[in-house]
Amino acid sequence: MSTTTLRGATVPLKPQPATAMGSPWIWARANLFNSWLSTAITLVLGYLVVRFAVGVIEWGFLNAVWSVPTRADGTADTSACLNAKGIGACWAVIHDKYRFILFGRYPYEEQWRPAICIALFIALFIVSGMRRFWRRELAWIWLGTLTAIGVLMWGGVLGMQFVPQDSWGGLPITLILSTFGLAFAFPLAVLVALGRRSTQLPAVKMICVVYVELIRGVPLVSLLFMASVMFPLFLPEGINIDKLLRAQIAIILFAAAYLAEVIRAGLQALPKGQGEAADALGLSYWQKTARIILPQALRLVIPPLVNTFIGFFKDTSLVLIIGIFDLLTAGKVAISEPAWQSFATEIYIVLALVYFTFCFAMSKYSRGLERDLDRARSR
Amino acid sequence: MSLTQTTSRNVRVAPPGDVPAIVLDKVNKWYGLMHVLRDVSLTVAQREKVVVCGPSGSGKSTMIRCINRLETHQQGSIVVDGTELTDDTRALDTVRREVGMVFQSFNLFPHLTILENCTLAPIWVRKMPKADAEELAMSYLSRVKIPEQAKKYPGQLSGGQQQRVAIARALCMKPKIMLFDEPTSALDPEMIKEVLDTMIGLAEDGMTMVCVTHEMGFARQVADRVVFMDRGEIVESGPPNELFENPKTDRLQLFLSQILRGH
Numbered sequence: 001m002s003t004t005t006l007r008g009a010t011v012p013l014k015p016q017p018a019t020a021m022g023s024p025w026i027w028a029r030a031n032l033f034n035s036w037l038s039t040a041i042t043l044v045l046g047y048l049v050v051r052f053a054v055g056v057i058e059w060g061f062l063n064a065v066w067s068v069p070t071r072a073d074g075t076a077d078t079s080a081c082l083n084a085k086g087i088g089a090c091w092a093v094i095h096d097k098y099r100f101i102l103f104g105r106y107p108y109e110e111q112w113r114p115a116i117c118i119a120l121f122i123a124l125f126i127v128s129g130m131r132r133f134w135r136r137e138l139a140w141i142w143l144g145t146l147t148a149i150g151v152l153m154w155g156g157v158l159g160m161q162f163v164p165q166d167s168w169g170g171l172p173i174t175l176i177l178s179t180f181g182l183a184f185a186f187p188l189a190v191l192v193a194l195g196r197r198s199t200q201l202p203a204v205k206m207i208c209v210v211y212v213e214l215i216r217g218v219p220l221v222s223l224l225f226m227a228s229v230m231f232p233l234f235l236p237e238g239i240n241i242d243k244l245l246r247a248q249i250a251i252i253l254f255a256a257a258y259l260a261e262v263i264r265a266g267l268q269a270l271p272k273g274q275g276e277a278a279d280a281l282g283l284s285y286w287q288k289t290a291r292i293i294l295p296q297a298l299r300l301v302i303p304p305l306v307n308t309f310i311g312f313f314k315d316t317s318l319v320l321i322i323g324i325f326d327l328l329t330a331g332k333v334a335i336s337e338p339a340w341q342s343f344a345t346e347i348y349i350v351l352a353l354v355y356f357t358f359c360f361a362m363s364k365y366s367r368g369l370e371r372d373l374d375r376a377r378s379r
Numbered sequence: 380m381s382l383t384q385t386t387s388r389n390v391r392v393a394p395p396g397d398v399p400a401i402v403l404d405k406v407n408k409w410y411g412l413m414h415v416l417r418d419v420s421l422t423v424a425q426r427e428k429v430v431v432c433g434p435s436g437s438g439k440s441t442m443i444r445c446i447n448r449l450e451t452h453q454q455g456s457i458v459v460d461g462t463e464l465t466d467d468t469r470a471l472d473t474v475r476r477e478v479g480m481v482f483q484s485f486n487l488f489p490h491l492t493i494l495e496n497c498t499l500a501p502i503w504v505r506k507m508p509k510a511d512a513e514e515l516a517m518s519y520l521s522r523v524k525i526p527e528q529a530k531k532y533p534g535q536l537s538g539g540q541q542q543r544v545a546i547a548r549a550l551c552m553k554p555k556i557m558l559f560d561e562p563t564s565a566l567d568p569e570m571i572k573e574v575l576d577t578m579i580g581l582a583e584d585g586m587t588m589v590c591v592t593h594e595m596g597f598a599r600q601v602a603d604r605v606v607f608m609d610r611g612e613i614v615e616s617g618p619p620n621e622l623f624e625n626p627k628t629d630r631l632q633l634f635l636s637q638i639l640r641g642h
Contacts, residue, residue, distance in 0.1 A: 271484075271486075273482055273484050273486035274486060274488065276449050276482070276486065277480075277482065277486035277487075277488070278488075279447075279449060279475065280447055280449065280475060280480040280482075280549075281475070281499070281500035281504065281548070281549075281552060282472060282475040282476045282500060282504040282552065283499075283500060283503060283504060284472075284504075287504075291499065291503070292488055295490050296489070296490050299490065
């Protein structure tokens with residue numbers, strides 16, 4: 001298009017300068033080699049990047065040991081890995097231990113069950129992410145999937161062997177803690193944020209302020225300790241609440257306090273006129289909140305919300321300190337075997353990749369969602 | 380606020396028709412130490428059109444916002460269509476259903492389409508079936524001359540179009556009274572006329588209207604009565620020609636000279 005019309009009149013458009021859109025060569029000359037200093041910096045940094053990339057490829061692929069033979073007594077013969085130490089990665093440790101990292105001490109023959117659970121979780125995330133599933137039925141899908149996951153993990157019915165919670169471990173624990181954590185923390189956070197902005201109910205407002213300030217003022221680690229060590233002391237003799245559940249509650253309460261503040265920011269950013277217009281039309285408080293205020297306020301805070309989600313997904317790894325076997329703990333325990341002890345780097349790289357995959361998916365999704373919602377409105 | 384004080388808690392419901400649409404009786408309001416409404420008394424008859432004018436900060440917006448209780452008054456009484464405004468939420472619901480409001484900044488809901496903006500309140504407040512609400516909305520959108528924009532979002536419309544949608548949205552609740560709070564002040568000059576024409580059409584149909592505006596031409600053409608406010612009180616009121624030709628007070632004279640200079 002070289003013209004645009006304004007009230008019927010034709011106005012010629014000036015073409016864009018070549019640098020902004022031209023070939024990579026023009027772009028590079030304008031941005032990387034436009035002066036002696038910039039050329040020098042480009043060459044030095046380019047050299048460092050290439051050196052690093054070559055190092056990574058050599059260590060991670062060319063000189064890497066992919067598998068090792070098993071000795072007669074069943075332990076791994078890691079001499080090949082030990083010989084390559086420093087010049088090549090020992091991916092054999094992953095090959096040997098991946099099931100332990102993923103599923104922890106869950107009975108070996110039954111590990112298809114947590115594997116299905118992981119698949120169910122991922123399917124649940126994907127379905128929840130699609131906007132065409134955003135209606136009432138989604139709640140039932142969640143309920144059904146989470147029940148199925150509970151049945152699969154515990155067993156004891158349908159001919160499945162019962163597996164106590166102490167034996168669960170690995171990725172399912174991380175997914176359970178973060179999914180249940182955020183699924184319950186989010187509605188709680190919405191209520192707390194609304195309560196904190198209430199002008200009509202000073203008592204509710206007070207409770208919400210105290211809750212947020214109290215929970216936010218202590219480290220998650222201390223809350224987890226309290227949940228695991230102190231909380232049972234207050235319970236009557238003989239009653240024992242599952243350790244995972246206690247950690248889960250601590251995470252929900254902690255996440256809700258943070259999310260509440262994020263949501264409150266969104267509520268505050270909304271122009272006052274929106275609520276007034278809803279009031280003037282005669283909408284009730286909950287109609288106004290559900291149809292006018294929250295859809296807009298939550299849209300405004302998608303980036304900080306996802307930021308908090310990602311933070312809490314990783315923070316679930318803190319349950320390590322109260323002896324719950326999540327993904328990170330499983331990885332740590334996997335290398336406690338003498339033969340594999342010196343290959344922590346490889347394990348942590350793989351763990352980092354697993355965490356990164358989930359976090360990056362969240363971040364990518366949130367950007368897509370923002371774009372979609374913007375396109376619909378084109379404000 | 381410690382000054383909160385309502386005169387009566389019971390809701391008076393008088394038969395419609397013979398009661399005035401709006402009665403403000405010695406209404407007082409303070410923001411902290413600022414006395415923003417001073418003994419404001421005003422009676423608006425059914426089907427009457429009242430234009431409220433005055434310098435900025437004179438309390439005219441506050442007064443009109445008290446009529447559907449977006450602001451609360453602290454002394455005096457406000458009775459709308461036979462229902463007194465108190466802390467009683469049922470009385471408030473009744474009044475808000477009967478009173479439509481149009482704002483200076485339109486306040487359309489940006490996340491809903493034009494049609495959804497218009498059907499929201501009929502569906503959720505009046506419990507109207509969706510199809511009926513949509514039909515009603517389309518008839519009012521045709522009346523404000525933008526039925527073809529129904530599927531768009533407010534952000535895609537011009538200011539004048541948005542304000543006409545806001546009028547249609549209020550009309551979809553079939554209000555008996557319409558309040559306009561400076562409906563053309565945020566508009567570009569070329570769009571003011573299309574909004575004023577819509578309002579004139581509404582006035583000709585016999586709607587009870589209270590309108591805060593500086594559009595003197597509109598006041599002359601439509602208003603039965605013009606009310607001039609300054610510093611929280613009603614200084615003068617009367618038919619537009621009389622008020623504009625022969626202002627009795629210095630304050631109105633000064634105001635009119637400033638308005639005329641500005642135009």
